[in-house]
Amino acid sequence: MKEDKILILGSDVRHIVCSARRAGYNVISIDFFDDVDTLECDKDHITIREDEDIREELKRMEFDHLVIGSHFENFDLPRSVRDKILGNSSEKMAEVGDKLKLAEILGELGYRHPEIYDDRIKFPAVMKPIRGGGGIKNRLILSEKDLPEYHDGFFFQEYIKGRSTSVSSVSDGENAISLTANEQLIGEKFLNSPSDFAYCGNIVPYAGKKAGEMEKIASQLASDLNLRGFNGVDFIVKRDEIFVIEVNPRLCGSLDTIELSTGLNVFDTHIKSIFGELPDEPEIKNFSGKAIIFAKRDVEVKKIITEEGFVDIPPIGKRILEGKPITTILATGASREIVLNKIGEIYERALPKYL
Template sequence: MNILVIGFSTRSIVCSGFRAGYNMYAIDAFCDHDLQQCAKGFVKLDIGEGFDASKIRLDEITGLIEGFGVDFDAIIPGSGFETIGFERLPYWILGNDPRIMAEVSDKHLFSIFLKNRRIAHPETVLLQDIGMLEFPVMVKPACSGGGIFNMKVKSPEDLLLLGTKLNEAGMPPGKSKIIAQEFVEGIPASVSVLSTKDRAVAIAVNEQLIGTSWLTEMPFAYCGNITPFETPHASEMKYIAENVILELGLVGSNGVDFIITDDGPVVIEVNARFQGSLDSVEMATGINLLDAHLKAFEGIIEMSSEIKDEKENSSKNKYAGRGILYSDRKMLMTETVRDMLLEINVCDVPVAGQAIGTDEPVISVLSSGKSRDEVICKMKDSVMFIRESLNLLES
């Protein structure tokens, strides 16, 4: 089966499909070393400065698809490309309805959806109505992921510097719709869900690494996951996530982000696509998410045979993590350093010659163990080795 993944960063999806035995192809902004090892063919997107996938025309993508010369059985829209309108193409599209995506991807519209259903969620307004909220507040683009443009605003005076800060962070000018949210203190987490049109099954609760100091200098940047996340709120979070996914009519692999507060879990957003937790979920559960995603679109969720038996797994590694290391300066990857990095358990490995900017993701580290602490310890050791290796690169 020939499957094409189109997204800003598709490595995890492509490599999951490769492990499941599919012929994988990619249109991707990075075309990392490990993606190239897993893909039958790939095309690199020219993202330039201030890249905004919503500005790409469907006919441009069609030309890239036809350039493969492959009869694709399915296309999977990845990060940044969920609302392009692939349903107009003559392919089986393994993605959610763009009309649903438009509502889900807009954090302001999604907040209204949650409010109407009395689901705990931070009070959310458009930036022009920020006076309705008490400071501090979280300011962010209505349609954006990764947390790199999120700003904590402590006072009205800070708003005067907001535009400058967003420009310095490199926010594309097209993301002009800005929202303000009640600032919620707590532990970031997510629930991974597989769903058909009439059934949703939560397969994992994940800890989210946000602004982790040994991975990034950006306070709200997404830095990876640890699976599972053990919390007394797990059952409630799974119930909420399953019902939100079902009511939205989402199919396949989708996720719901939470903040776990002293008063319980608060829904932050829905990721109606493959999530960044794919690696840790697959490692911890034994589920191949690409295969499970495809089957969900066929109306099938086969959980019993796919999740590792708890008793059998008790003596093995049951925790897994992915940590995303961000750069602290501009650098250019070399073949020598790339080969050094491949000696440890990493993914998202830049190809030789890849230019990496300040505060951009460099590489991800993977680890597994019998406890969260063991996973974190292994990841920190890998990060230390990577930093030493990156010191050999010229700025």
């Protein structure tokens, strides 16, 4: 496998590409960014502007295997490349990625999930796209007057007020091992989140009292769904109740913090699990955090960010529009508070020098 050429395809792939590189895999990649650190980790990188661009690129590129990251689990991949996927099949990703279909499956299997409003909406409700993406398009609907006139491709769901979490697992199609329970940073004002529900990063581990139960639910669900490789299950914990929110049937953004907290190489673990080699449950060595910083207003990158703690480094001269991600800060520490303080300190002290 390590001699083979693996194409990594996602909305942003730096975390996956660099994990693969550290484990000695031969990778090339396609994403929407031209981050300097992605280019340092892979052998060939193509930056695309829109989804449809990948059809041409896939025809041109030569590769043995394909690994999917965020966003492209919902893309109708050409038949010719589907068999090359290392992970869940295209059909499985399509099934699980459709939130209405997933809600139906979760209901049949007996997992707790927010109610879907088919006819009469109860307020407050969450309006979401049937196929999600970083939470950006989710909206809280407080009353009838917040309802948009057109909502094609969206659905309405019970709003659960609680803590956003996730569990990352790996599985071989039958058995699954939960790697970590993660806190999700969602809609964080201090990171200039572009919306109330946008994914802004993670803190690992999630140390709440429901973490162990969540891990059991996630690995059971991965088995029930016959998932393969790495998968993420998003939850909301409301006091003693645990709601399954969605299943991300591919490598996720939590990869960075899992690696920083456990020492595991996630890409290697993903590949090995597909071939039946599951790891022991990893030991958590420390807390770690990943924080995506969004642009408060349009900015231009003046210098390459060289400060320690930054990843997803944009190239010089890049213009980043308001609400779009600029870069990411990673930090480790003995507690959640230490990690969050470090992130805040690095952001305030270092970032202004580069914009």
